[in-house]
Amino acid sequence: MATLKALIPCLALLLFVSMISFSEAREFEVGGKKPSWELPSSPDAFNKWAQRNRFQIGDTVVLTYDAKSDSVLEVTEKNYQTCNVSNPIRSYTDGNTKITLDRSGPFFFVSGAEDHCQKGQKLEILVLSAKHRSLGHSPAPSPSETHHHHHHHHAPAPAPSNAGSGLRVGLMSGAAVVAVLALV
Numbered sequence: 164m165a166t167l168k169a170l171i172p173c174l175a176l177l178l179f180v181s182m183i184s185f186s187e188a189r190e191f192e193v194g195g196k197k198p199s200w201e202l203p204s205s206p207d208a209f210n211k212w213a214q215r216n217r218f219q220i221g222d223t224v225v226l227t228y229d230a231k232s233d234s235v236l237e238v239t240e241k242n243y244q245t246c247n248v249s250n251p252i253r254s255y256t257d258g259n260t261k262i263t264l265d266r267s268g269p270f271f272f273v274s275g276a277e278d279h280c281q282k283g284q285k286l287e288i289l290v291l292s293a294k295h296r297s298l299g300h301s302p303a304p305s306p307s308e309t310h311h312h313h314h315h316h317h318a319p320a321p322a323p324s325n326a327g328s329g330l331r332v333g334l335m336s337g338a339a340v341v342a343v344l345a346l347v
């Protein structure tokens with residue numbers, strides 16, 4: 164009986180760890196600062212930031228800006244390339260826009276303010292497919308792979324090892340809980 168009692172904290176810990184691992188969705192402040200959505204200091208600043216991050220389904224990006232003078236427009240890839248804001252897929256005007264990345268693949272955002280897109284206030288976010296989450300120790304992509312050509316959408320860079328291992332740890336501790344419970 165003593166051993167059973169001693170197991171309880173371990174079980175609780177395992178359960179806790181597996182819960183953390185499964186609720187991995189994160190929130191990203193675009194550009195890593197506030198206000199985040201404004202004319203960038205260099206034209207590709209937003210995409211440089213985006214390329215340093217690995218976005219997964221369920222993650223949220225946060226864009227803060229002055230709602231009186233700016234907005235966020237989700238557009239098609241074509242309209243993103245040409246900064247055509249006339250027919251956005253979605254527009255956000257609340258000044259503190261949270262967008263949940265609910266599917267894999269690329270998302271394209273541009274500023275709705277006059278000329279801001281042309282000056283580089285545009286952002287492409289590539290969300291890794293669910294398949295990539297379960298891949299473990301793939302090497303980080305080489306710089307040439309992270310380039311902003313649209314071809315790379317068809318061959319997204321592999322997930323970093325920590326994303327996959329986080330999930331694996333979750334699965335393994337979940338399995339451990341089940342195994343221990345079965346023994347008890």
Ligand SMILES: *[C@@H]1O[C@H](CO)[C@@H](O)[C@H](O)[C@H]1NC(C)=O
Binds near residue numbers: 242249250
């Ligand atoms: C902008 O996009 C809209 C619809 O997506 C299209 O009708 C229009 O011709 C485009 N304008 C330019 C300048 O390409």
